[in-house]
Each structure stands twice: as structure tokens, then as C-alpha cells.
Amino acid sequence: MHGSSDRAHLWIRVFAAPMLLAAATIIGLLAALLWGTVGQYVAWVTVGAPVPVVSWVWVRRRTKKNVRFSRATRGN
Amino acid sequence: MKARTVRIWSVVHTWTSLISTLFLLLLCLTGLPLIFHHEIDELLGYAPQPEAHASAARATPQVVADAALAADPGRVLQYVSWDKDEPGLVMAFTNGAPDGAPDNATVRAFDAVSAKLLGPVGVGPMLIVLKLHTDMFAGQAGKLFLGAMGLLFVVAIVSGVVLYWPFTRRLRFATIRDSAARRVRWLDWHNLIGVVTVAWALVVGLTGVVNTWAELMLNQWKATELASMVAPYAGKPPPVHLASLDNVVVRAMQAAPGMEVAFIAFPGTPFTSSHHFAAFMRGDTVLTSRLLKPVLLDGETGEVADARALPLYLQALLISQPLHFGDYGGMPLKVIWAALDGLTIVVIGSGLYLWVARRGKRAPAKADAFARRAPVPS
Numbered sequence: 001m002h003g004s005s006d007r008a009h010l011w012i013r014v015f016a017a018p019m020l021l022a023a024a025t026i027i028g029l030l031a032a033l034l035w036g037t038v039g040q041y042v043a044w045v046t047v048g049a050p051v052p053v054v055s056w057v058w059v060r061r062r063t064k065k066n067v068r069f070s071r072a073t074r075g076n
Numbered sequence: 077m078k079a080r081t082v083r084i085w086s087v088v089h090t091w092t093s094l095i096s097t098l099f100l101l102l103l104c105l106t107g108l109p110l111i112f113h114h115e116i117d118e119l120l121g122y123a124p125q126p127e128a129h130a131s132a133a134r135a136t137p138q139v140v141a142d143a144a145l146a147a148d149p150g151r152v153l154q155y156v157s158w159d160k161d162e163p164g165l166v167m168a169f170t171n172g173a174p175d176g177a178p179d180n181a182t183v184r185a186f187d188a189v190s191a192k193l194l195g196p197v198g199v200g201p202m203l204i205v206l207k208l209h210t211d212m213f214a215g216q217a218g219k220l221f222l223g224a225m226g227l228l229f230v231v232a233i234v235s236g237v238v239l240y241w242p243f244t245r246r247l248r249f250a251t252i253r254d255s256a257a258r259r260v261r262w263l264d265w266h267n268l269i270g271v272v273t274v275a276w277a278l279v280v281g282l283t284g285v286v287n288t289w290a291e292l293m294l295n296q297w298k299a300t301e302l303a304s305m306v307a308p309y310a311g312k313p314p315p316v317h318l319a320s321l322d323n324v325v326v327r328a329m330q331a332a333p334g335m336e337v338a339f340i341a342f343p344g345t346p347f348t349s350s351h352h353f354a355a356f357m358r359g360d361t362v363l364t365s366r367l368l369k370p371v372l373l374d375g376e377t378g379e380v381a382d383a384r385a386l387p388l389y390l391q392a393l394l395i396s397q398p399l400h401f402g403d404y405g406g407m408p409l410k411v412i413w414a415a416l417d418g419l420t421i422v423v424i425g426s427g428l429y430l431w432v433a434r435r436g437k438r439a440p441a442k443a444d445a446f447a448r449r450a451p452v453p454s
Contacts, residue, residue: 010245017249018240022275029279032405033363033398040405047405048412050272054419057250057268064254 024049082242089235093427096228103222103284104421106209111402111413113202120201124185124194126164135166135191137321137340143191144168147184154181155347156321157339160358160365164188167197174344216291223288229281233274240271259433266426269419276416277423283396293389294346305372305382306349314350315343315375323378328355328371331380335359338368343375351375362404366394 028046031039109116117123135143141153148170155169166188171181183197198206211218244251244267252264270277325337335357341347348354352375356368371383386394398404402413 011241014241014245014249018271018274021272025275026279029276029399032409033395036362039362040409043405044408044412047276047409048415050269050276050419051412051415053250053272054269057252061252061254 021049021053077242082239085235085238089232089239090431092228092232092235093424094431096225096232097424097428099222099225100229100424101421102212103209103225104417104424106205108414108417109202109205110209111410111417113206117200117202122200122202124165124197126162126194127187127190127192129187129189132189134188135186137166137325139191140166140168140186140188141321143186143193144170144184147193148182151182153342154345155339155341158188158337160336160338165194166191174342174350175346210288219288219291223285226281226285226288230278230285233270233278233281236270237274240267243267259430259437262426262429262433266423266430269426270423273416273419273423277420279399280402280416283400286393286396287400290393293393297387297390298346301384301387302349305384306352309349309351309374309381312351317376318343319353319374319376319378324353324355324373327373327378327380328357331371331383332357332369335369338365348372352381353378362398363395366398367391368394 024046028043028048031046032043033039035042114123137156141156144153144156145151147168151170151172152174153168154171154174154176155167157167157169159165159167164187165185167183167185169181169183171177185194185197186192187194207213211222214221243263247253247264250268252268253260321340324340328337328340329335332355338356338358341354341356343352344350347356347370349372353373355371355373357371358365358368367386369383369385372381373379374381385391402409
């Protein structure tokens with residue numbers, strides 16, 4: 001019982017964000033087709049969501065690297 | 077998930093991706109400029125521009141048709157079309173025969189008010205990019221082949237989602253293991269970009285596959301729906317004198333109230349029978365402007381013969397087009413489409429790198445194992 005709840009918890013942790021992004025994408029793709037101008041605005045935010053996610057990971061990684069580098073140089 | 081199951085999915089993912097990689101890269105690279113083909117054509121001077129007019133009285137369809145025939149002596153009109161995004165232009169397709177091959181057609185733009193010839197349409201470097209993207213200059217066989225590659229892409233995506241679980245369940249979402257080897261870093265990027273773009277890639281992949289079946293679907297419609305629409309006119313010869321296009325347009329609009337003409341197919345062309353005009357009508361919303369309704373009109377009298385909604389499979393084809401092109405949400409959606417296309421190129425490229433890197437790692441290990449097993453010569 002405990003094991004299966006852990007597994008469900010883990011499954012949600014792994015798939016929650018990707019599923020949210022996938023749902024947002026589908027909603028956005030349909031919104032622009034069905035809801036005119038308002039739908040277009042929805043689509044820009046939701047279909048475009050993966051781009052800021054990837055950019056955020058890339059920037060976070062660069063920032064971490066720079067922090068590590070400056071710590072290392074200060075240590076010297 | 078059992079180790080054996082993971083191995084099977086891994087084999088499916090590896091080989092569906094590898095077989096289609098080269099073609100998917102071609103599709104992604106050619107698709108990128110095609111997203112902006114209007115803007116590129118305009119920039120390079122291949123997009124005819126309407127003249128500026130003080131009055132708004134538009135030339136009648138027949139005047140435009142006459143101008144199109146005068147611009148291409150000895151040839152016949154196949155289609156006249158009105159683009160809802162280019163209200164100042166009317167496009168005319170001429171060819172050697174009504175059923176002439178699409179590649180032999182000439183498309184010219186005419187001013188919607190003066191009916192003056194403005195120039196050819198669909199020429200220039202973007203035509204080469206388009207042909208590479210749609211059929212690699214191999215006609216229908218090329219289209220179907222690329223459709224098959226699209227299906228492999230879909231299988232690769234689905235298997236990739238299945239493998240996402242065993243590869244990332246011990247990691248937080250969006251983890252890139254910087255301290256690990258380069259191959260592991262790229263695996264993390266491959267997994268992250270792949271999973272966040274999965275819905276978009278599936279939609280664009282599947283709609284691309286559907287588009288490759290367009291000709292087959294059209295043939296099916298002609299053999300079934302269109303055949304039953306023209307059955308009462310069986311045996312009638314092609315019209316000797318064509319009805320006035322003005323008359324055809326007016327009657328088509330009466331038969332489909334609230335709709336406007338998207339394009340008219342002349343008798344004998346692939347979109348109609350040898351005796352009828354077909355006026356394809358569109359609505360005025362984003363969705364209904366894509367869902368065409370054919371109205372069949374007698375080629376000689378212009379009388380309405382029949383009007384029916386397209387079958388579901390053709391409606392699905394028409395809906396799949398904007399979902400594949402990304403041209404229905406203004407310039408911001410086009411930019412997003414390009415960014416997602418770029419990310420897909422990274423996923424494909426990193427997948428290829430991971431396969432090569434893994435092989436490189438395996439080769440010395442195999443050689444070592446072989447050396448250990450091989451009998452030592454005495």
C-alpha cells in the first residue's frame with residue numbers, strides 16, 4: 001500500500017510538469033483556432049511555454065557555473 | 077518497468093529515430109524558412125503587391141478570368157482563388173489542359189480592383205524549399221515516403237515518453253547533471269527538451285503525415301462523394317461555352333449564404349467533374365474559413381447542381397493544415413513555431429550524438445571483452 005502510494009507520488013513528480021506543459025500546448029493550439037483574437041493571445045502564452053522553460057534551465061545552469069567559477073577564483 | 081521492457085522500448089526509440097533522423101532534419105530545416113515564407117517572398121521581391129486605389133469597386137471575376145487567359149495565351153484556366161489574407165489580390169492558375177499536372181501550372185496574381193497582372197506567385201527560392209519539404213522533388217512517392225518518416229517520428233516520440241520514466245525518475249524535473257560526463261549532460265538536455273515539446277511535436281508530426289495523404293483523400297472524395305454529386309449528369313459532354321464566372325460566383329454565394337468564395341475549380345480540373353464548376357466556399361471565422369464547402373454548378377448555365385459539406389476525412393485534412401503550418405496566430409505564433417522547430421532540431425541532433433557516443437563507448441568495451449575471451453596464443 002505504502003509502496004504504491006510512493007510510486008504514484010514519484011510518477012506525479014516525474015510527469016506533472018511535462019503533462020501540464022502538454023495540456024497547455026494542446027489548449028493553446030485549439031484556442032487560436034476556435035476563439036479568434038483572444039485565442040491567439042492564449043496560444044502565444046501556452047504554446048510558447050516550453051521555450052521559457054528551456055531558457056530558464058539554460059540560464060540557471062549558466063548562473064550556477066558562473067557562481068562556481070567566481071567562488072573558485074576567490075578561493076585562490 | 078522491467079529491464080527487458082526498457083530494452084525493447086529503447087530499441088524501438090533508437091531505430092525509429094535513426095531511420096528517420098536524416099529526413100526529419102531535412103523537414104525541420106526546410107520547415108523553418110517556410111514558417112516565414114510570406115515575409116521572405118516579400119523581402120526577396122517575389123510577393124506581388126496590390127496597387128493603391130482610391131475607389132473600392134472590385135473587378136468582376138470574369139474580368140479577372142479574361143485577364144488571366146490574355147496573360148497566358150493558348151492555355152486554359154484551372155482555378156481562380158481569393159486569399160482572405162490578401163484581399164487586394166486575385167490568383168489565377170493556368171495550365172496546358174484542365175487536368176494538367178500541378179507542376180505545370182502557372183499561378184499569377186492580379187489586382188482585385190483593376191485586374192492588372194501583378195506577377196507570378198510561388199516562384200523564387202521558397203519554391204525549392206517547399207518542394208524539398210513536401211516531396212523532395214519525387215512527386216507523390218516522395219510525399220508518401222516523407223509521411224512514413226513522419227509516422228516513424230511519432231513512434232519515436234511515444235517510445236521516448238515511455239523511456240522518460242526509467243531515465244528520469246530519480247531526478248527532479250529539468251535536472252541537467254553538470255558534474256557528469258558530456259554524454260549524460262546531453263542525455264538530460266535531450267530528455268528535457270523532448271518532453272516539454274512533446275505535444276507540439278506530436279501535433280505537427282501527425283498533421284504533417286495527414287497532409288502527405290491529401291492527394292489520396294482527394295481521390296477518395298472524387299470517387300465517392302463527387303461521383304454521387306455528378307451522377308445525375310452522367311454522359312453529359314464537357315461544356316462547349318463556359319458560363320460567365322460572375323454568374324457562377326453569384327449563384328454559389330446564394331447556395332451558401334453567409335459564406336464567400338475561396339476558389340473556383342473550372343470543369344475538368346481535379347477538384348470537379350468534366351461538366352461542372354466547383355465553387356469552394358469558406359466561412360468568416362478562423363475555423364470556418366478553413367472548412368470549405370463545395371458547391372457544384374453547371375458548366376454551361378451556371379445553375380447550382382449540388383452543395384454538400386466535405387466528408388470528415390477532408391475536414392480533418394483542412395483542419396490539420398493550420399496546425400502544421402502555424403500560420404493562424406499572427407507573427408508571435410510563427411516565432412514560437414520557429415523556436416519549437418529549433419528545439420526539435422536540438423532533440424534530433426542530440427539523439428544522434430547520444431547514439432554515436434554510446435557506440436563509441438561500447439566499441440572499446442566489446443574489444444576488451446573479446447580480448448579477454450580470446451584464447452591467448454602460446
